Amino acid sequence: MKTINLTTQRQAVYDVVREAEDHPTAADVMNRLVERGHSFAYGTVYNSLRYLTEKEMIRELKLGEAASRYDARTDDHQHIVCEICGKVGEVMTPMPEEWMTRVAEETGYEVHEAHIVVEGVCAECRTKRKK
Amino acid sequence: MKTINLTTQRQAVYDVVREAEDHPTAADVMNRLVERGHSFAYGTVYNSLRYLTEKEMIRELKLGEAASRYDARTDDHQHIVCEICGKVGEVMTPMPEEWMTRVAEETGYEVHEAHIVVEGVCAECRTKRKK
DNA sequence: AATAGATTTATACTTATTCTAAATTGAAAT
């Protein structure tokens, strides 16, 4: 499971995710592929996203919406979602290691990782609100 | 939006969630209603869960699985999911207030709340693993 | 009892995603 086989389709999907600034959904990726002149089957886009995720070239994000989003940043970080416009921002402030330790003690689980989705209002939406 | 109208159906759904120990899904709730001799329409169960959530009598949890889970504990807490058996545990250790402040500074968002899903391995599954 | 509003029901629909079976591709072996 170490070799990575990047077909034309997988490379194109990876390019779209890598060049995106906004954590696109599978449907977003599909649309952008079409804009670039590709026409892959839906299944292929889903398969490619899964493949790239398994190879850890991208990450799949479950932010509580119906559709998964994809992220070419694979370094450890979290996300913040604007309750008004839905914009997804990066959260680089790391979770204190101590919190994880406390959770392990409290629950008896061996703790591996934490997925955090912060909800709030982005700067633009705050400005508009004060109209 | 202050009065609460608990119909037979809503009360029965609430009872199931309140008496559950395991953060049931809508389908779980449906099955337990049938076990108790009820036979409500699927739509009614979803409507009731939404109603109870809006009245803040229960909470809807999005833990990254396909189906939402429901929780009669409405006090502030988080969740931990076993990667092996799927068991969902409570996490009462609060996220440090300072982390939230740092995230607000970092992102420029007004931060409202954080939903955290911790992944790990529960005590039972750890025991079994050492077979 | 009549009225009106809220609720429930049965069913159709939507959305996101996975599955399937056939067709295609491409690398390795002849």
Add this chain to the structure above:
DNA sequence: ATTTCAATTTAGAATAAGTATAAATCTATT
């Protein structure tokens, strides 16, 4: 160069969770 075979892609059917709709039923209030 041609054959071979596994991996991949394709198109479309299937699934899962949840929402929408319209008709039927409840529940106060007059």
